[in-house]
Amino acid sequence: MKRMKQNFYTTLLAICAGLLLSTSAVSVEPNQATAPKWLPLAQDGLHDPEGPGIKILQEPSEALSQLPGDIVGNKVNWVRTLDKGFIDPRINLYSNTKEKVLDLDVIRRNTGEMNMVRFPHRQHTEWLDCTNCHEWLFKSKAGATKFSMYDILKGEFCGRCHGAVSFPLTQCNRCHSVPRKSVLAPAKAN
Amino acid sequence: MTKTLSPYISGLLSCTAIALLLTFLVPTTAQAEYGDVVLNNRAEKSGMRPVIFPHWFHRIRFRCKVCHTEVGFEMRAGANDILMVDIIEGKLCGKCHNNKIAWGPQNCHLCHSGLPGLKTGIRGGDSTGGPGKW
Numbered sequence: 001m002k003r004m005k006q007n008f009y010t011t012l013l014a015i016c017a018g019l020l021l022s023t024s025a026v027s028v029e030p031n032q033a034t035a036p037k038w039l040p041l042a043q044d045g046l047h048d049p050e051g052p053g054i055k056i057l058q059e060p061s062e063a064l065s066q067l068p069g070d071i072v073g074n075k076v077n078w079v080r081t082l083d084k085g086f087i088d089p090r091i092n093l094y095s096n097t098k099e100k101v102l103d104l105d106v107i108r109r110n111t112g113e114m115n116m117v118r119f120p121h122r123q124h125t126e127w128l129d130c131t132n133c134h135e136w137l138f139k140s141k142a143g144a145t146k147f148s149m150y151d152i153l154k155g156e157f158c159g160r161c162h163g164a165v166s167f168p169l170t171q172c173n174r175c176h177s178v179p180r181k182s183v184l185a186p187a188k189a190n
Numbered sequence: 191m192t193k194t195l196s197p198y199i200s201g202l203l204s205c206t207a208i209a210l211l212l213t214f215l216v217p218t219t220a221q222a223e224y225g226d227v228v229l230n231n232r233a234e235k236s237g238m239r240p241v242i243f244p245h246w247f248h249r250i251r252f253r254c255k256v257c258h259t260e261v262g263f264e265m266r267a268g269a270n271d272i273l274m275v276d277i278i279e280g281k282l283c284g285k286c287h288n289n290k291i292a293w294g295p296q297n298c299h300l301c302h303s304g305l306p307g308l309k310t311g312i313r314g315g316d317s318t319g320g321p322g323k324w
Contacts, residue, residue: 038223045220046228046242046304046313053299060223063250072316073224074246089253093260093285129255132265160265165225165245168317 037075038064073167079123101125106142107178115176221315227267228308236274240304252286261285267312 038060042049047057060074067086070077081087091099102125108117124133137157138145145157152159153169163169225245233240248257257263261282264270270282277284277295286292293300 039220041303043220044222044226046222046226046308048239048303048305051239051299051303053297053301053303056300057303058247060244060246064246073314075316076246078249087250089249089251090256091253093256093291097260127254129259132255132258163317164267164312168224170317 036061070167072171078166079126082126083123100130102130108143109180111176114172116178116180116182117175118178119175222313224314224316226313228304228310228313229268229272230304230308230310231268231271232273233302233304234306238298239302239306240308240310241301242304243301268310 040059040061041047041057042054047054064074064076067076067078068080068084069075082089091097102121104121106119106121108119111117134140137160147157151157152162155163158175159169162175167174222242223244223246227243227245228240229243230240258265263282272282274295276282277287280288283301284295287301288294289296
């Protein structure tokens with residue numbers, strides 16, 4: 001009886017090993033270093049390879065391979081791309097729309113055991129207008145808007161963009177970047 | 191010899207190994223580019239392919255604020271009700287896709303380029319899941 005049980009587990013182990021090998025044989029390919037970072041449009045699971053427009057559209061690899069790299073998202077560090085002048089995206093359609101860049105960091109202390117969050121206005125206002133976030137999503141007064149990481153993960157507040165179009169929420173330390181003992185720590189909680 | 195590894199433990203170990211492999215290696219299905227948006231609230235009902243809006247392409251040429259302030263697109267996939275008639279009249283996408291700033295709305299298949307059956311929403315690999323993924 002014991003022998004049978006052992007045989008059963010040996011067989012199970014063999015099956016598992018076989019599965020393991022076959023799985024890796026199938027799946028390792030796209031993760032190889034030589035695999036392209038950007039899928040061709042016709043293979044991205046969204047575009048119809050039979051569509052008449054597919055050959056005219058710009059391929060991600062053509063544009064994105066020219067820009068400073070990243071490990072997530074589009075594999076492009078968009079802030080650096082703009083800062084270093086790799087691109088000069090248009091600021092407005094109407095000449096009377098003024099650009100308002102604000103160079104002001106906000107430190108949020110209320111982050112539990114994580115490092116505090118530094119929110120840099122400059123990088124955000126290079127891309128966005130004040131009204132994209134204020135006053136409807138965030139109050140201008142620091143600390144006046146109450147939200148949690150759970151809200152962000154649900155796609156609210158910072159999660160409106162981060163996790164959807166700007167760097168994903170798996171990049172904890174990009175926001176949680178200020179150690180609690182840092183000189184940047186504000187005296188007052190916000 | 192036969193007692194080197196408890197069968198229970200070996201079974202458990204191999205199952206764990208498989209689970210880990212499945213988690214990290216198997217997502218080989220095609221992945222759209224980060225931030226791609228599918229617009230299909232109206233397209234397929236009107237007999238057209240869904241629209242694929244690539245954020246990466248537009249971001250190289252325009253800052254977020256142009257579309258999300260001047261043009262007025264809400265920052266939530268699916269929240270904007272976009273009618274072709276508005277685009278042709280120069281609203282929404284048509285503020286640029288007017289044959290002046292960008293190619294005009296007569297180029298149907300450049301936007302309506304998606305696979306049939308796609309649902310409206312934000313897509314893409316490398317951790318885009320859009321709201322509610324976690």
